[in-house]
Amino acid sequence: MTAIADEQTRALAQHMFDASPDTADGAARPASSAEERATALTELSGRHGTKFILATFVDLNGKPCAKLVPVEAIAELADGALGFAGYAAGLIGQKPQDGDLCAVPDVSSFTPLGFIKPGLAMVHCDPHVGGEPWAYAPRVILKNALARLAAAGMTAKVGAEVEYFLVAKDDAGALSTADARDDSPHPCYDARGVTRMYEHLTHVSEAMNSLGWGNYANDHEDGAGQFEQNFNYDEALVTADRVVTLRYILNVLAEQRGMTATFMPKPFTDRTGNGLHFHLSLWGAGDTPLFPDESDPRELGISRDAYSFIAGILEHAPALQAFLAPTVNSYKRTGATTTESGATWSTNRASYGGNDRTHMIRVPDANRLELRSGDGAANPYLAIAATIAAGLDGIEKAMDPGTPCGPGERKPHAHALPATLLHAVEALRSDDVMLAALSGDAAIGRYFADAKEQEFIAWHGQVSDWEITHYLTAV
Structure with missing residues (x-):
């Protein structure tokens, strides 16, 4: 992938993400639908020969947490259906009895990693709980700071x-x-x-x-x-x-x-x-x-x-x-x-x-x-x-x-x-x-x-x- 291709990736997602939407708490929220995310991820995966996507987020200590998702399950990834046991993932504000962290992908962060493994890519995700961005998640924290x-x-x-x-x-x-x-x-x-x-x-x-x-x-x-x-x-x-x-x-x-x-x-x-x-x-x-x-x-x-x-x-x-x-x-x-x-x-x-x-x-x-x-x-x-x-x-x-x-x-x-x-x-x-x-x-x-x-x-x-x-x- 070239620099031009990277710009195309960001351009593809630009219309789906509002940099400063009006929300009750001022937090940046993805404005796209699951269907739009799935369409974009499918297109990007096809363009780069991607077979598997690392759906990634980090805990408060910075540890990268991910699930390896086959492209056949892009719809589930795009829908935020990938559940993580937050307490097991690391320092991220959850207890063992809490509900799943659901990883919602940011399409603009799609990164082909074929130089590591052929067919591999990464996408950074915003953890959600109960359909809302999880305030303890570091990427959500930064988006909230940028919204302010x-x-x-x-x-x-x-x-x-x-x-x-x-x-x-x-x-x-x-x-x-x-x-x-x-x-x-x-x-x-x-x-x-x-x-x-x-x-x-x-x-x-x-x-x-x-x-x-x-x-x-x-x-x-x-x-x-x-x-x-x-x-x-x-x-x-x-x-x-x-x-x-x-x-x-x-x-x-x-x-x-x-x-x-x-x-x-x-x-x-x-x-x-x-x-x-x-x-x-x-x-x-x-x-x-x-x-x-x-x-x-x-x-x-x-x-x-x-x-x-x-x-x-x-x-x-x-x-x-x-x-x-x-x-x-x-x-x-x-x-x-x-x-x-x-x-x-x-x-x-x-x-x-x-x-x-x-x-x-x-x-x-x-x-x-x-x-x-x-x-x-x-x-x-x-x-x-x-x-x-x-x-x-x-x-x-x-x-x-x-x-x-x-x-x-x-x-x-x-x-x-x-x-x-x-x-x-x-x-x-x-x-x-x-x-x-x-x-x-x-x-x-x-x-x-x-x-x-x-x-x-x-x-x-x-x-x-x-x-x-x-x-x-x-x-």
Whole structure:
């Protein structure tokens, strides 16, 4: 499939989905009928030789959940008749006694995956319960956030930088770099490391370009065994879907070569961790960019609304980190003091500046901001939704972030980012805006906070090698 074909897929679905329908709760809802979805899926499947469709959604932790549906059952898929036991699927707001989650496919997300298995495709779905979109489902959460943004006359476009390690695991469970020769303390951009992984990197690149994503760079990142493969920015929901799809593609293609692709924030103590950086911009009517302003007296070239959007993110940064860095391991990355390369590339304060990668928010040019505190464990739907909620609060309250930091400068009043997942949970519980960032319902925010607290406690209850080393004969 070419980029043109990808545009055709989206065009085919465009008339079936209203980007901002008038509904009682402001949520984006599919305007198409089951029959229309079935017709479109049948046409797309025929065009691409599809035999089986992965009907996919993710839980709040970002785990991809799917059923493999033969094209002969497209009518059932289109009708939302595929039932999932939500509690078994993962963290998604259900108990064992609750009714099924029913996956309703978004035809515009149809993605042929013939480069993985001939005849395979994926379609992202919105889980429903009782005929209504399930407010705990991450894709529904992002659609609700975008509906609120649309009500304010704006849309969001997002780019994502997906970092990952290629590793091997021995029989004892110890991790090592999949490429044994990739052992330099300064491997970033190393042409030799990229060449040794040529088959993997080019397979992924060709896959992205066949889907029309516009892969424009593939590089070795700062840690031994670490890579990043970039694709063009797009509408927020499209980019979130693509992050989920890319993680799946990377996992499967790596496994086919006997490797494991991991997005774990900090798989190695002495190496840089995996980030998931987002490049965000706001747009108004007629696809007019709202960030650039040549008259900016602070000389970043951005508008008052852009500054207020930044201010909202910085104001809510401690609570926002619960969504951007959502695991125990995340805080091994942001809390790192050194790595082999000499830099961690992960800020621990809520600051902003120009083209300076040491801040939580970098403004590389007048068209966008880069949010750098997210990591590889972040669920892209939740991360983008929560960031929009924080930034929109800044715009609505006309917040001012103060003057930008100069190169390497630190502002003493900047919020410190949480030291652990438990600190992030505590910040989330005390921030009403962030608690309500998930579908506008604070109960969902509390559910997420409770789950993350239990995750921290489960980890804390394990005795580690570090403890044995330090305490076994300490007294």
